[in-house]
Amino acid sequence: MFIVSLSYTAPLSAVDALLDAHVAWLQRGYADGAFLASGRKVPRNGGVILARGERAALEQRLAEDPFAQAGLAQYDITEFIPTLTAADLDALREPLPG
Template sequence: MFLLSLTYKVPLDVVDQHLDAHVAWLKEGYASGMVLASGRKVPRSGGVIFAKGAREAVEAYARRDPFALNGVADYTLTEVNLTMTAEGLEGLKG
């Protein structure tokens, strides 16, 4: 399991110019089964994506994000080995 933390590098009006393309990219990740959950940070300074797969594949996917391609956000990729989960989320364990 991977946690991708995005931090915006530009003002929100610039972020919003790339938001539709970013959402389309996220939908591709959901359709492929790589992306499990995503959302905005509060306050809106970036976002978080939970993803599964091989590190190389997740890194390659992140590089294709329009936010990355257009210099909108920096990414931090953290690998997590979940050992405990709430009931119903057992499939997330490593």
């Protein structure tokens, strides 16, 4: 599983101009089963996406984000293994390898 942290590299006016296209891109990620949760950072200087799948596929998907294509954000990807979760998130648990 991955935590993707987006940091805006442009003014919010430029981000807002592509927000509808970014949301449509996010919705495709949810429809494909790659994205589990997403939202704005507070303060609004970027966003966070919780994703699953293969890292290479995620990197390709992130490159297709309208924010990335316009140079409006940079992306930091952190991979983790969710070995413990709240009961509502049991389906996301993964065993440790080996």
